[in-house]
Amino acid sequence: MSDIQKANVQASVELALASDDDIPEVVRLMNLAYRGSDGDSGEGWSTREKYLTGDRTTEKFLRDDLSASPHASLLIWRLEGQPGIAGSVWLEPQGDGNWYLGSLAVDSGRQNSGLGKKLLSLAEDWIRERGGRRINITVINVRETLIGWYWRRGYRDMGEREPFPYGDNRFGIPLRTDLCFVRLQKNID
Numbered sequence: 001m002s003d004i005q006k007a008n009v010q011a012s013v014e015l016a017l018a019s020d021d022d023i024p025e026v027v028r029l030m031n032l033a034y035r036g037s038d039g040d041s042g043e044g045w046s047t048r049e050k051y052l053t054g055d056r057t058t059e060k061f062l063r064d065d066l067s068a069s070p071h072a073s074l075l076i077w078r079l080e081g082q083p084g085i086a087g088s089v090w091l092e093p094q095g096d097g098n099w100y101l102g103s104l105a106v107d108s109g110r111q112n113s114g115l116g117k118k119l120l121s122l123a124e125d126w127i128r129e130r131g132g133r134r135i136n137i138t139v140i141n142v143r144e145t146l147i148g149w150y151w152r153r154g155y156r157d158m159g160e161r162e163p164f165p166y167g168d169n170r171f172g173i174p175l176r177t178d179l180c181f182v183r184l185q186k187n188i189d
Helices: 003-010 020-035 059-068 115-129 144-151
Strands: 073-077 087-095 098-106 134-140 156-163 180-187
Touching: 020 059, 020 073, 020 087, 020 098, 073 115, 087 115, 098 115, 134 144, 144 156, 144 180
Parallel strands: 098 134
Antiparallel strands: 073 087, 087 098, 134 180, 156 180
């Protein structure tokens, strides 16, 4: 990591609730982070372009999800002195100290600089401050590199698989027939 990248990670501010005005930028950030479009070559380690195509989300879908999940928080992360949103994450209480963490996204132009680790750490702290004891995430099964990334941060495979929502293109159009979600969990208490 370069000195400039280290300074960017250190010059971070806390997570903030996304406003309605932030939604278009969050959608763009998520689509770039997950799919590598908008002129990007799509070759980033965190993109899913070999497994899914199309947008990761839309403004309508994200707003609908927020309306349907009143206890969830869509959080954004800005870096001091930097334009735009550097990252975003969806956090939702599931009861009994369990929380769901989803849609963790870092600006594709800033990936591989330690920002993902920092954003994940901030999200874990946010959950812990609200009494959370365990975090559940789901990762698409063919994302071995990403599963390994979470493994190195203390998340463990719970042995549970969730079906991929074939026919529901809100998450993209699958290019394979063997997709499912792997449930990972981390104790944070």
